[in-house]
Amino acid sequence: MVAALAMPRQLSLGAWARVALRLAAMAGLLAACIPLYYAWKLLRIANPWPRLFLGTVSRIAGVRITVTGPRPVGPTFLLANHVSWIDIPALSRVTGSAFVGHDGLASMPVLEWLCRMNDTVFIARHDRASVARQVQQVREALAEMHALTIFPEGTTSDGTGLLPFKSSLLSAFEPLPEGIAVQPVLLDYGPEAARIAWVGEEHGLDNFLRVLARRRPVRLTVAFQHPLSGDQLASRKTIAASGREALAAALSR
Template sequence: MLKAIPVSNAWTSTDMPPRLHIGWAGWLRVIARAVPLIVLVFGGLVVLLFVRLIERPICGLGRPVTPYITQFVCRGAFVLLGIRFNSVGIPMKNGGAVVANHASWLDIFALNARKRIYFVAKKEVSAWPGIGWLARATGTLFIKRSRTAAAEQVAMFKERLAVGHRLLFFPEGTSTDGLQVLPFKPTLFAAFFDPALRDQLSVQAVTVIYHAPTGEDARFYGWWGDMDFGPHLLSTLAAKHQGGVTVVYHPPVQLSDFEDRKALAKTLENTVRAGLDRHSKTQIG
């Protein structure tokens, strides 16, 4: 689980940030943060699974209680890590699609911290050690990314939207260093334009912005390319001073207002990039 998770067509950069040297004080910080974080995450998972045993037979796909557990765990994780969390704008209330830029494994915590959402991931993620299990437990929707599976995707989206789920996608298709937004892949929006979804679907763009600790590389929290997860996690846990994360919720748009998937993808991409440009220099307390 501590090795890099293979990502097809992963984005990479010509230079990588310097690896943090962890001295004895750093290892003490790793222990002090890791132990309560493990208790929080896995304790929360146990509670979630127990509640889901009651929730599922009564509510089926509906999850009126367990998303609050996920949200509590994600907010608590930032407190334990010492990473300041801030949000701007209003999360979408009704069911629909949410798209965001992708910069780090911390995105999972950041995007769940205020808004109760369900990630949409490729089918292969369900088989990843540890992460796949956690993803299934929290209601991640796994899809096959192929033209032949388009009808199946529409059916799954309709089923989830019918119970008010907000489905989150990463249209860049990979993670970056957090300082830029890559072009959004229009193919990811193909299923949205099915007649069964087009007239009822709202889409909210979200920008996730990381603020590095004072004196550290601006890409400190970014996790991309072939970076190993273990060293990146340890660097985050060992940091003497932490930075912060800002999540910007942009006004939702109606899918029916767009002519095709390319126009939608470009508009959402520009919105997310503008949010990064506007708020990346903002300091959070």
């Protein structure tokens, strides 16, 4: 059903007009941010432009965010459920977070370029030899950004439940760097989650266009849970299990 709703050819003329206006706004924003990004990079100072770009993209896409729970304090590793491409600009807007992505994204030149601007850490899931290097990248990202987000499901769900968390995705975080908090955060799209979610046979571009075509805003609650503590942080497996348990409890409320 979601795939059927997603086909661009089913969009009305008005919907295509909204898509065109939003794409034009995003393209103009990107054109303005790129030279500023490289200017800040040459000056070797903290670069706010990737986060400003992503946060503004979420506004252009019509995302209305409500934040609940304790916001991250200090360097924090965020464990989030994954529903749609909107998750990334929305979380960046709220937290200024960088993200952990699988190394397959690095095979797409334009996408890799955009990801690296936002200090994305690419994880090679099946390359044990690269874990030490990935650990170092994670620590550097946290030192610079103070927030780093991973989606432990490893893919998107329909937003009404959670998929299993893959502890293997947390290999680069074991042992956990000293002074780093681990905090679950639920991305809750409410009763319209299934209409936002990117699942099934739907192409990523179709999901992107379908969301931009909406007349109504996308209402998203970013619900921060209490940071994990004690035995919950003993290993990547306990982190994955405890993080999922916290998000499942929040989603059921």
